[in-house]
Each structure stands twice: as structure tokens, then as C-alpha cells.
Amino acid sequence: xxxxxxxxxxxxxxxxxxxxxxxxxxxxxxxxxxxxxxxxxxxxxxxxxxxxxxxxxxxxxxxxxxxxxxxxxxxxxxxxxxxxxxxxxxxxxxxxxxxxxxxxxxxxxxxxxxxxxxxxxxxxxxxxxxxxxxxxxxxxxxxxxxxxxxxxxxxxxxxxxxxxxxxxxxxxxxxxxxxxxxxxxxxxxxxxxxxxxxxxxxxxxxxxxxxxxxxxxxxxxxxxxxxxxxxxxxxxxxxxxxxxxxxxxxxxxxxxxxxxxxxxxxxxxxxxxxxxxxxxxxxxxxxxxxxxxxxxxxxxxxxxxxxxxxxxxxxxxxxxxxxxxxxxxxxxxxxxxxxxxxxxxxxxxxxxxxxxxxxxxxxxxxxxxxxxxxxxxxxxxxxxxxxxxxxxxxxxxxxxxxxxxxxxxxxxxxxxxxxxxxxxxxxxxxxxx
Amino acid sequence: xxxxxxxxxxxxxxxxxxxxxxxxxxxxxxxxxxxxxxxxxxxxxxxxxxxxxxxxxxxxxxxxxxxxxxxxxxxxxxxxxxxxxxxxxxxxxxxxxxxxxxxxxxxxxxxxxxxxxxxxxxxxxxxxxxxxxxxxxxxxxxxxxxxxxxxxxxxxxxxxxxxxxxxxxxxxxxxxxxxxxxxxxxxxxxxxxxxxxxxxxxxxxxxxxxxxxxxxxxxxxxxxxxxxxxxxxxxxxxxxxxxxxxxxxx
Numbered sequence: 001x002x003x004x005x006x007x008x009x010x011x012x013x014x015x016x017x018x019x020x021x022x023x024x025x026x027x028x029x030x031x032x033x034x035x036x037x038x039x040x041x042x043x044x045x046x047x048x049x050x051x052x053x054x055x056x057x058x059x060x061x062x063x064x065x066x067x068x069x070x071x072x073x074x075x076x077x078x079x080x081x082x083x084x085x086x087x088x089x090x091x092x093x094x095x096x097x098x099x100x101x102x103x104x105x106x107x108x109x110x111x112x113x114x115x116x117x118x119x120x121x122x123x124x125x126x127x128x129x130x131x132x133x134x135x136x137x138x139x140x141x142x143x144x145x146x147x148x149x150x151x152x153x154x155x156x157x158x159x160x161x162x163x164x165x166x167x168x169x170x171x172x173x174x175x176x177x178x179x180x181x182x183x184x185x186x187x188x189x190x191x192x193x194x195x196x197x198x199x200x201x202x203x204x205x206x207x208x209x210x211x212x213x214x215x216x217x218x219x220x221x222x223x224x225x226x227x228x229x230x231x232x233x234x235x236x237x238x239x240x241x242x243x244x245x246x247x248x249x250x251x252x253x254x255x256x257x258x259x260x261x262x263x264x265x266x267x268x269x270x271x272x273x274x275x276x277x278x279x280x281x282x283x284x285x286x287x288x289x290x291x292x293x294x295x296x297x298x299x300x301x302x303x304x305x306x307x308x309x310x311x312x313x314x315x316x317x318x319x320x321x322x323x324x325x326x327x328x329x330x331x332x333x334x335x336x337x338x339x340x341x342x343x344x345x346x347x348x349x350x351x352x353x354x355x356x357x358x359x360x361x362x363x364x365x366x367x368x369x370x371x372x373x374x375x376x377x378x379x380x381x382x383x384x385x386x387x388x389x390x391x392x393x394x395x396x397x398x399x400x401x402x403x404x405x406x407x408x409x410x411x412x413x414x415x416x417x418x419x420x421x422x423x424x425x426x427x428x429x430x431x432x433x
Numbered sequence: 434x435x436x437x438x439x440x441x442x443x444x445x446x447x448x449x450x451x452x453x454x455x456x457x458x459x460x461x462x463x464x465x466x467x468x469x470x471x472x473x474x475x476x477x478x479x480x481x482x483x484x485x486x487x488x489x490x491x492x493x494x495x496x497x498x499x500x501x502x503x504x505x506x507x508x509x510x511x512x513x514x515x516x517x518x519x520x521x522x523x524x525x526x527x528x529x530x531x532x533x534x535x536x537x538x539x540x541x542x543x544x545x546x547x548x549x550x551x552x553x554x555x556x557x558x559x560x561x562x563x564x565x566x567x568x569x570x571x572x573x574x575x576x577x578x579x580x581x582x583x584x585x586x587x588x589x590x591x592x593x594x595x596x597x598x599x600x601x602x603x604x605x606x607x608x609x610x611x612x613x614x615x616x617x618x619x620x621x622x623x624x625x626x627x628x629x630x631x632x633x634x635x636x637x638x639x640x641x642x643x644x645x646x647x648x649x650x651x652x653x654x655x656x657x658x659x660x661x662x663x664x665x666x667x668x669x670x671x672x673x674x675x676x677x678x679x680x681x682x683x
Contacts, residue, residue: 385523388575391481392535392591393509393542402534406525406574 010061011043014181017067018148026116026150026185027132035137035147042141051140052268054326054358055297060240060266061212066178069094073175075101077205083423084199087169088113094174095184095213096152110162110194112155116185119155126157130189134218135246140270142242146216150185156198158225160191167197167417174204174211174239186217193224197417201232202264204239210265212240219245221253223277228416229257234427235264237292244270251277258414259315261288261296262427272301275309275337286315287411289431290323290355297326302344304337307367313344316411318404319355326358331372333365340367344374349381349407401432434459434630435599440491442479449475451655452491457599460627464641464666465634467652468674473634474518476652477603480632481515482508495599509535510542512629514597516588518604523575528587529557531575532594539595560593564620582613589620600624601632606640618643638670653677 018025018036025032044061045052073093078101082089090113091101097115104113112124119127137144154170172184190196198219204211213235221227235241241264249255261267273282288296302311317325327346348357361374381403389399408428415421435457442450449472457463467473479486480493482505493500500508523531537547548556561571566586576584585605592600602621606614621644625631633644641649641663649665650657658681659665669676 384521387483387505388517388521388523389531389535390505391509391515391517392531392595393506393539394531394535395506395538398534398538399506402526402531403523406523409525 010065013065014145014149015040021067024151025148026120026152027147031132032148035144038137039141039144039148042144045141051299051328054324055266055268055295057268063210064179065212066176066180069096069182070180071175071177071207073173073205078173081171081173081201081203081205082169084167084169084417084419086419087167087199090154090168090170092152092154092170092172092184094176094180095150095182097154108162108164110159111164112157112159113168114155116150116153116155116187119187124155124157126189127155127187130218130220131187132218134220134248134274135216135244140244142214142270143216143244143246146183146185146214146244150183150216153185153187156186156188158190158194158196161193162191163195164197167199167420169199169201172200172202172213172215174202174207174213174235176207176209176211176238179210179212181212181214184213184215186215187220188217189220190222190225190227192222194222195226197228199230199232199417199420202235202239202241202243204235207238210238210240211235212242214242216244216246219247219255221247221249221255223251224253225250226254227256229255230415230417230420231257231259231269232262232424233260233264233267234262235267237263237265239264240266242268242270245272247271247273249273249275249277249280249282252279254281256283256414256416257285258411259286259298260424261286261290261298262431264294264296266295268297268299270299272303273311274303274305275311276305278306278308280306280309282309282311283414284311284313284315285411285414287408288315288317288325289408289428290317290325291320291431292323293321294323296323297328299328299330301330301332302342304331304333304340304342306336307338307340309337310341311343314411314414315346316407317348317357318351318407319348319357320351322352322354324356324358326360327376328358328360328362329374330362330364331374333363333367333370333372335366337367338369340370340372342370342372346376347407348376348378349404350378351381401429404432405429434496436494438492438494440476440479440493441489442475442486443489444475444486448489449486449655450479453655453657455650455657457630457632459630461648462625462631462633462644462646464646464649465632465652466636466638466649466666466669468677469636471652472655473652474603477515477518477601477632477634480508480513480601481505506538507542509595510539512598514592514595514600516585516592516600516602516605518607520576520584520588522577522579524577526575528571528573528575532557532591535595556594560590563623564590564593565616566590581608582610585609585613585617586620589617589624593620593624598629599632600629601634603634604636605633606635606637614640615643638666641666651677651680653681
């Protein structure tokens with residue numbers, strides 16, 4: 001590939017960085033080269049790109065960006081982010097797995113947690129079988145970019161028949177003095193009849209510059225496995241996050257995923273579930289609370305490829321200020337996928353005149369014996385409800401808070417880890433102050 | 434305790450109340466009857482502080498304060514309670530959390546310490562028995578999936594919990610079968626005391642067989658056209674609302 005430095009667009013800079021820092025990048029050279037080639041063809045999406053119509057990635061990526069880590073957190077800062085007391089904690093700082101800050105002592109038998117770099121070094125057959133096999137570099141420029149430029153991340157493997165009771169908490173910390181782009185990458189493999197609860201949280205700490213995190217997680221859920229997955233996105237004003245989650249589900253597996261977007265200047269979620277066999281169950285829940293100039297964009301794809309599967313999707317949002325929220329939910333029901341049940345719902349509350357909601361359900365159904373439905377609503381806080389509460393002595397501010405909590409509770413109540421639910425409830429209360 | 438003088442109110446420029454005068458003393462029960470569209474519910478809404486209505490003239494003095502100057506929540510904190518004709522459902526807000534918040538704010542307004550959890554639960558239990566409402570209903574979200582009768586009973590339960598000085602029951606009898614009506618009336622009677630007063634707004638006389646009013650007022654075309662003792666309700670029931678027209682035209 002040719003290296004072009006004549007203009008200073010972000011695309012050119014990324015390509016230049018790729019060429020000059022090859023020694024520090026992770027993964028098979030051929031795989032990376034192909035991925036970069038694919039990124040080169042796709043480029044940074046502009047508003048002309050159908051899938052990125054409502055989120056100006058090109059504008060977000062204007063200006064100077066650094067590609068190497070220029071700052072680290074201290075121990076106290078890292079400890080403050082460990083909000084679950086009972087958990088196996090993985091620290092990923094600026095895209096690099098930090099074993100010393102993680103809490104991975106006494107891992108139970110059947111649970112492997114290590115850096116991508118170590119997984120590759122140890123020639124783990126599970127790693128080799130699954131790494132970069134699901135997120136298609138041709139499907140999205142950020143998948144291509146991540147595959148080409150990632151340096152590290154976490155590899156989690158749960159062996160056959162093993163049940164991991166304690167949650168696994170992967171904390172992605174971003175911190176920077178200079179505008180930085182990072183590409184953390186994770187691989188989670190849950191073997192047959194195994195069970196796990198996995199939380200990925202995204203935070204920025206003590207930063208003075210923008211951090212653009214292009215994070216990607218692949219999750220492989222084998223036959224009869226049950227996985228409960230959470231994303232807590234809380235990167236504050238300097239955080240810019242593109243978060244791709246690519247999931248493959250095998251026969252009779254159950255996957256529940258929950259995306260909570262609480263802050264961040266820009267959050268783009270690309271969540272794709274492939275239901276690749278029969279009798280699979282999938283739950284997708286999401287809650288986004290946007291304010292200020294935030295842009296939050298949830299793109300989900302549920303791909304029903306085989307018969308007798310159920311998927312259920314519920315995304316809710318509260319939009320304040322000049323923020324923009326987008327929900328785009330695609331459901332594919334392939335020709336083979338008879339007896340599919342697929343449901344989708346997106347509900348929004350718009351609290352300000354200047355806020356924007358784009359909601360777009362897309363169902364593509366090629367089988368004839370299926371039950372599918374979708375719906376979306378956008379409304380204001382119900383004045384009748386506010387009056388009812390006021391008529392009992394509750395002031396306007398508390399009345400609104402109660403109603404926003406009530407709205408969010410439908411999603412919050414799907415959290416099965418009690419300590420996490422409490423954390424989220426408290427965090428939401430602060431947002432509604 | 435309540436003195437309404439020459440109250441005029443309109444909505445969207447249309448005058449509904451055209452000069453209401455009413456005096457209520459502590460310990461009294463007043464029934465306000467009238468045909469549909471006479472302004473009964475408007476009167477309740479104006480007293481409770483619904484902002485859609487414009488008060489164009491008159492005054493309402495409640496325990497020495499100008500009620501019309503207060504926000505809806507402050508009226509509630511001062512002890513005014515409206516039992517809604519159509520109580521609304523609020524999924525996701527539990528009755529318990531709702532009442533806890535309401536009592537907390539009312540006590541803070543009065544400068545009282547917050548009620549402790551144990552006392553609150555004891556009070557709930559006691560009032561729940563008093564108004565004969567199922568414990569399971571209280572544990573649910575506000576009115577979510579309640580039948581019409583259950584919603585009305587929940588209004589009376591809230592009234593019991595908040596211990597208002599002036600209760601306004603807006604067509605609390607509508608949609609209730611006779612058994613539910615007896616239970617609701619029974620609850621209201623138990624809550625009645627020398628320290629409070631009740632306004633019962635109704636279209637029919639039947640509720641007044643169970644809650645005996647001290648005074649009955651007939652509202653017609655935005656004005657109280659006739660006031661009397663409880664016998665007036667019976668007379669009205671017997672002669673029908675056409676009888677009012679004769680009164681007005683006479």
C-alpha cells in the first residue's frame with residue numbers, strides 16, 4: 001500500500017501511522033494489511049454514508065490526534081472506577097491490558113483472562129480459532145481500522161460446563177493530555193454449557209484532551225451457554241467512543257446484553273447479533289440519557305439465520321439540551337428462519353425543544369411463518385402525571401424525577417446483578433438532578 | 434375554613450364558573466350536585482390548582498390564606514386534597530415510593546422532621562385496613578392495571594395517608610358498583626372529623642345515602658342556584674334536573 005502524507009486528513013494520518021508503527025501493532029500481518037486496505041477503501045464515513053447519516057464522524061475526527069499513549073492514571077484513580085466489590089476486574093488503560101492494576105488472583109478453574117498479546121504468545125488454540133473471525137472488516141470502516149491498528153485488549157475464555165458466578169468487570173480507562181485515538185480490542189469465548197456475566201465499562205479519567213476510542217469486542221457463545229453482558233458508557237465530555245460489539249450465538253444459547261449510555265460527547269454503538277442455529281434466545285436492552293451537545297447513536301442488528309429463535313429488543317432514551325439521539329434497529333429474518341419471534345421497541349422522552357431524536361426500525365423478513373413486531377414512540381413528560389403528583393404535595397422537580405426514573409426503570413430492572421443495578425440507579429439519579 | 438366569593442373561571446376563553454359563593458366550616462360535609470357541564474369538575478380543578486383554568490374574578494380564602502396564589506403542590510401541602518374523577522396510571526412509580534415522597538415533601542414544607550421508615554410502614558398498614566384496600570395493590574405501581582373501583586379506593590387510601598384538612602371528592606362514585614361504593618363511603622366516613630371538611634361532587638344522590646351531607650348545593654350553569662339541607666338531594670333525585678331549570682327561571 002502506498003503511503004500518502006501530502007494532505008493531513010485523519011484518514012491519511014491513520015494510514016501513515018499504520019505504516020510507521022507496524023512493530024507495535026497486534027495481530028497477524030496479513031490480517032492487518034487486509035483490514036487497512038479495507039479501511040482505505042471505505043474511509044471515515046461522512047453524512048453521505050447511509051449508516052452514519054446522523055453522526056458526523058468526519059467532523060468529530062477533525063483536528064490533531066496522537067496515536068501513542070501520552071498519559072497514565074495513578075492507582076487511586078484506577079481503584080475509584082472499580083464500582084463492583086465482588087468481581088474479577090480487568091483494567092485496560094488506553095487500550096492496553098494492565099495486569100498489575102487488575103484483580104485476577106485465584107481465578108477459578110476453567111476461566112482464562114489475559115491480554116491479547118499473551119493469548120497470541122501462548123498459541124492458545126481457542127484464541128487462534130476465534131480471533132477476528134466475526135467482525136467483518138468490509139462491513140464497517142471502524143471494524144477495519146480496529147483490526148488493522150489495535151495494540152491490545154483482553155481475551156476471556158470460559159471452558160465447557162464452567163459456571164462463573166462472580167461478574168467479570170472489564171474497565172476501559174481513557175486518559176490523555178493530547179488528543180488521542182485508541183483501538184482496544186477484546187475477545188470473549190464462552191464454551192458449551194458454560195455461563196458468565198460480563199460488564200464492560202468505559203470511563204475517562206483526569207484528561208485535558210479528547211480521546212477517541214474505537215473499541216471492538218467479539219463474543220462467541222457456544223451451544224447451551226448463557227451470557228449476561230453489560231456496557232456502561234460514562235466517558236464524560238472528553239470521551240468519543242465508537243463501540244462495536246459482534247456476537248455469534250450457537251444452538252440453544254441465551255444472550256442478554258444491556259447498553260447504558262450515561263455520558264460522553266459522542267457514542268456510537270454498533271451491536272450485531274448473529275443467531276446461527278436453532279432455539280436461541282437473545283435480549284437487547286438499552287438506555288441512553290443525553291444532554292448538552294451529546295450525540296448518541298445506537299445501531300443494532302439481529303440476524304435470525306435459523307428457525308425457532310426468539311429475540312426481544314427494548315431501547316429507551318431521555319433527551320435533553322441540544323443533544324441528538326439515534327436508534328436504528330435492524331432485524332433480518334432469513335429464508336430458513338421459520339418460527340422466528342422477533343420484537344423491537346424504542347421509546348423516547350424529549351425534554352427540550354432543541355433536542356433531536358432519529359428512530360428507524362428496519363425489518364427485513366424473508367421467511368413466511370414468523371412473528372415480528374416493532375414500534376417506536378417519542379413524547380414529552382406527561383403533564384397529567386406531573387399534575388397528579390403535584391396534587392399530592394410533590395414539587396415539580398421531584399415529580400419529573402420520579403417520572404424519569406419510572407421511564408428508565410423498565411430497562412434498569414433488566415439488570416440481574418444487584419450491585420450493578422444499584423450503581424446504575426444511583427448514577428441515573430445524579431443525571432436527573 | 435373555606436370561603437369562596439364570586440369565583441369566576443374560564444378555560445380557552447370560555448367562562449365555566451360564573452360567580453360561585455360558598456362557605457364551609459370545619460367538620461362539615463358539603464355536597465355539590467348538578468347536571469353534566471354545570472361546572473362541578475371545573476370547581477374541583479380550580480381549587481386543586483390546575484393551571485389550564487383562568488380565574489377571572491373572585492377569591493378563595495382557605496384557613497386565612499389566598500388559595501389561588503399557591504401552586505398546586507403547596508395547596509396539597511396546606512391540606513387540600515382532590516380525589517380525582519379519573520385517577521391516572523403511572524407505571525414505574527410504586528405507590529409506596531410515591532406516598533413516601535409526598536409525605537416527605539409535606540413534612541419538609543411544615544418544617545417537620547422526616548418520618549422514619551418504621552412509622553411510615555405502620556401508618557400504611559393502619560390506613561390500608563381503614564379503607565379496606567388490598568396490600569398487593571399498594572405494592573404495585575400507581576394505579577397500573579387497577580380496575581375503576583380499585584383506582585377510586587386508592588384515592589381514598591392516599592387521602593387517608595395524607596390526612597388533609599379539606600377533601601374534595603370529584604365524582605368518586607362514578608363507575609362504582611354498590612359494594613365498592615359502600616367501601617369507599619365507609620372509608621370517607623371514618624376519615625371525617627371535627628378537624629376537617631369534605632366537599633362531595635356528584636351527579637347522583639346515591640352516594641349521599643352513605644355519606645350524609647350537612648349541606649347540599651345545586652350547581653347549574655356555573656352558579657350555585659339553590660342550597661339546602663340533605664333533603665334537597667332527595668328532592669332533586671325525585672324531580673330530576675329539569676326541576677333546576679324551573680328554579681332558575683322562576
